[in-house]
Amino acid sequence: MGSRGGHTRMEVGSDGVAVITIVNPPVNSLSFEVLHGLKVSFDQAIQRNDVKAIVVTGAKGKFSGGFDISAFGGIQEAKDRPKPGWISIDIVTDTIEAAMKPSVAAIDGLALGGGLEVAMACNARLSTPTSQLGLPELQLGIIPGFGGTQRLPRLVGLTKALEMILASKPVKGKEAFSLGLVDGLVQPNDLVNTARQWALDILGRRRPWVASLYKTDKLEPLGEAREILKFARAQAQRRAPNLYHPLVCIDVIEAGIVAGPRAGLWKEAEAFEKLVQSDICKSLVHVFFAQRGTTKVPGVTDRGLVPRQIKKVAILGGGLMGSGIATALILSNYPIILKEINGKFLDAGINRIKANLQSRVKKGKMTKENFAKAVSLVTGSLDYESFRDVDMVIEAVIENVSLKQQIFVDLEKYCPPHCILASNTSTIDLNLIGEKIKSKDRIVGAHFFSPAHVMPLLEIVRTKQTSPQVIVDVLNISKKIRKTPVVVGNCTGFAVNRMFFPYTQAGLLLVERGADVYQIDRVITKFGMPMGPFRLVDLVGFGVAIATGSQFIQNFPERTYKSMLIPLLQEDKRAGETTRKGFYLYDDKRKASPDPELKNYIEKARGISGVSVDPKLAKIQEKDIVEMIFFPVVNEACRVLDEGIAVKAADLDISAIMGMGFPPYRGGIIFWADSFGSKYIYSRLQKWSELYGEFFKPCAYLAARAAKGIPLSAPVEQAKSRM
Numbered sequence: 001m002g003s004r005g006g007h008t009r010m011e012v013g014s015d016g017v018a019v020i021t022i023v024n025p026p027v028n029s030l031s032f033e034v035l036h037g038l039k040v041s042f043d044q045a046i047q048r049n050d051v052k053a054i055v056v057t058g059a060k061g062k063f064s065g066g067f068d069i070s071a072f073g074g075i076q077e078a079k080d081r082p083k084p085g086w087i088s089i090d091i092v093t094d095t096i097e098a099a100m101k102p103s104v105a106a107i108d109g110l111a112l113g114g115g116l117e118v119a120m121a122c123n124a125r126l127s128t129p130t131s132q133l134g135l136p137e138l139q140l141g142i143i144p145g146f147g148g149t150q151r152l153p154r155l156v157g158l159t160k161a162l163e164m165i166l167a168s169k170p171v172k173g174k175e176a177f178s179l180g181l182v183d184g185l186v187q188p189n190d191l192v193n194t195a196r197q198w199a200l201d202i203l204g205r206r207r208p209w210v211a212s213l214y215k216t217d218k219l220e221p222l223g224e225a226r227e228i229l230k231f232a233r234a235q236a237q238r239r240a241p242n243l244y245h246p247l248v249c250i251d252v253i254e255a256g257i258v259a260g261p262r263a264g265l266w267k268e269a270e271a272f273e274k275l276v277q278s279d280i281c282k283s284l285v286h287v288f289f290a291q292r293g294t295t296k297v298p299g300v301t302d303r304g305l306v307p308r309q310i311k312k313v314a315i316l317g318g319g320l321m322g323s324g325i326a327t328a329l330i331l332s333n334y335p336i337i338l339k340e341i342n343g344k345f346l347d348a349g350i351n352r353i354k355a356n357l358q359s360r361v362k363k364g365k366m367t368k369e370n371f372a373k374a375v376s377l378v379t380g381s382l383d384y385e386s387f388r389d390v391d392m393v394i395e396a397v398i399e400n401v402s403l404k405q406q407i408f409v410d411l412e413k414y415c416p417p418h419c420i421l422a423s424n425t426s427t428i429d430l431n432l433i434g435e436k437i438k439s440k441d442r443i444v445g446a447h448f449f450s451p452a453h454v455m456p457l458l459e460i461v462r463t464k465q466t467s468p469q470v471i472v473d474v475l476n477i478s479k480k481i482r483k484t485p486v487v488v489g490n491c492t493g494f495a496v497n498r499m500f501f502p503y504t505q506a507g508l509l510l511v512e513r514g515a516d517v518y519q520i521d522r523v524i525t526k527f528g529m530p531m532g533p534f535r536l537v538d539l540v541g542f543g544v545a546i547a548t549g550s551q552f553i554q555n556f557p558e559r560t561y562k563s564m565l566i567p568l569l570q571e572d573k574r575a576g577e578t579t580r581k582g583f584y585l586y587d588d589k590r591k592a593s594p595d596p597e598l599k600n601y602i603e604k605a606r607g608i609s610g611v612s613v614d615p616k617l618a619k620i621q622e623k624d625i626v627e628m629i630f631f632p633v634v635n636e637a638c639r640v641l642d643e644g645i646a647v648k649a650a651d652l653d654i655s656a657i658m659g660m661g662f663p664p665y666r667g668g669i670i671f672w673a674d675s676f677g678s679k680y681i682y683s684r685l686q687k688w689s690e691l692y693g694e695f696f697k698p699c700a701y702l703a704a705r706a707a708k709g710i711p712l713s714a715p716v717e718q719a720k721s722r723m
């Protein structure tokens with residue numbers, strides 16, 4: 001059954017303490033070998049006469065990152081699955097926790113998921129102040145499966161345990177200590193020695209010998225516990241109505257409180273076994289690895305290039321994007337120069353940055369001192385004189401070709417020759433922007449999403465000339481500022497905007513043929529998007545929507561659906577949320593409500609397009625709405641892959657999730673599409689293109705894969721070689 005690698009090491013000191021070390025780089029995950037090794041080491045330590053007490057720790061400053069996620073596939077496919085509970089009960093509970101010799105977990109770096117669960121089965125835990133401790137399993141569509149649902153509430157109380165598990169939110173060692181999750185805080189150098197002594201102290205009854213599973217002092221009384229669980233259920237349902245594993249988790253926790261921890265462990269083991277087989281788990285595990293895979297770019301990151309140090313960054317333009325990008329950088333301690341064209345704009349830009357930071361202070365995410373420190377990292381400038389020692393420039397001015405061309409000429413003149421020249425353009429061809437300069441290898445796109453200090457994605461756009469070193473450098477910056485990067489090729493809309501252009505277009509086409517705006521948005525939100533296409537256009541604003549639309553009409557005329565609905569609305573000063581009227585009406589609190597007058601505009605637009613209401617689409621079902629909105633998105637994603645704009649399908653999954661809010665529990669756009677199969681999607685699009693026109697026409701990539709029955713996610717070479 002799957003999962004290979006790693007082992008445990010046991011050394012017995014002259015003090016009679018056996019130190020068992022988990023060794024499985026890079027994060028000491030618990031593979032089946034490691035788990036087996038833990039059992040064998042514990043059995044030996046228990047049997048050996050020279051061992052009095054046990055310390056469990058992890059190699060190289062990391063306790064453990066939890067159960068080996070790459071082993072999930074093995075469990076899913078295995079035919080001769082061992083009975084549920086063989087790890088949680090046989091190893092963690094009946095071997096580790098029940099050992100007749102005391103054990104102490106010495107935690108440095110991280111103890112996550114199964115890692116923390118092993119630590120909680122020890123009789124005490126010591127941690128360094130900065131270690132991360134948590135049970136993030138729900139993020140993977142499963143629940144803690146090595147006893148975490150039972151032991152965490154007994155160590156920290158139900159309320160805190162639910163908060164940590166349901167939000168998959170780890171705590172630092174310091175907080176863990178104040179919660180009672182760890183028994184002492186120790187600096188890394190003293191960790192193992194202190195743990196040895198601690199274990200001997202337990203043996204000598206100078207410290208308590210605790211089995212977490214049977215602790216009751218932190219648990220709330222039953223009545224109160226039931227209320228807390230009820231509240232948690234309601235909250236989980238509200239936060240993620242399409243997910244059921246959080247509810248299963250709450251049921252399992254409740255079972256332990258009501259029927260006792262041993263019954264709780266069994267229920268946990270059975271539920272874990274089922275959930276690990278679920279589509280939601282499969283999708284989320286795919287996302288976990290896909291997200292880590294975006295930084296692996298063939299021909300770029302496999303050359304052994306070392307990222308250069310970026311000490312200072314200059315940002316051109318203090319508008320919404322520029323100030324957001326500046327905020328993202330200073331939050332990771334990069335000193336920045338903000339350049340504007342006059343004092344008024346500069347002040348406005350700096351004030352925007354301050355407002356961004358202030359809102360973090362308000363939310364308790366930033367202290368006042370750190371606010372002052374962050375602000376001090378910003379230097380304003382009205383010229384290029386201070387650009388002589390910058391390592392990177394990010395241009396974020398308005399989308400105007402000749403303005404950008406001039407800026408790049410100036411940059412080449414003033415910046416040092418190693419300086420990276422990045423543009424945040426979302427529509428203009430990078431080759432055009434850099435047309436007038438010589439150092440084309442330094443040009444790269446750094447496409448942030450608004451608000452830049454909040455949205456997690458960074459599209460790194462390369463041209464044919466961009467040097468691999470520059471890409472490696474920008475990948476490194478994105479890691480430092482905690483963004484997920486996706487490296488894409490240069491084209492209109494790059495990957496994200498291009499894939500999601502048909503999202504709105506499909507909506508417009510359906511509405512002109514009789515479907516209801518508000519029903520579409522409702523269904524799409526229920527599917528899991530943060531908002532439907534119409535609410536999204538309202539938010540983005542019609543000015544931007546029309547500008548992007550015209551870019552697409554210019555570049556992809558054959559497949560752009562040319563509806564006049566948005567321009568008609570704009571003509572009437574309905575330009576979206578900022579004007580309080582768009583597809584919806586907005587009140588003082590920006591709450592959206594449907595507008596009965598909208599139908600007049602739709603009728604007018606219908607007249608201009610020359611289409612009539614299709615009785616079938618006027619009564620369209622939920623399933624069809626989802627498919628008619630998203631299959632065109634899939635179709636465009638296939639083109640993006642086929643043209644080599646994206647390196648691999650998984651990158652588009654991550655782009656869709658992080659750039660547009662596609663639900664991660666559906667695995668991303670292509671992963672989701674493959675659950676239908678290329679044949680089905682092709683046949684649907686083909687049918688609609690016959691009925692409703694070119695907009696739906698399946699692309700060659702989709703057609704070829706459908707003909708051979710190959711998944712859309714299969715590498716491009718494979719599909720081509722089979723054709």
Ligand SMILES: C[C@H](O)CC(=O)SCCNC(=O)CCNC(=O)[C@H](O)C(C)(C)COP(=O)(O)OP(=O)(O)OC[C@H]1O[C@@H](n2cnc3c(N)ncnc32)[C@H](O)[C@@H]1OP(=O)(O)O
Binds near residue numbers: 030067137292293
């Ligand atoms: C039964 C149990 O209850 C079930 C479980 O325990 S499920 C697992 C629970 N644990 C988790 O969810 C933790 C998942 N891991 C993480 O959050 C982060 O990787 C981390 C905080 C541990 C480290 O983060 P960071 O330093 O940024 O490194 P990151 O790039 O994420 O990971 C390093 C490598 O370790 C791998 N890795 C991390 N955790 C892993 C795990 N639990 N299993 C297998 N591989 C893992 C990553 O895939 C990555 O591999 P790569 O280098 O080949 O891409």
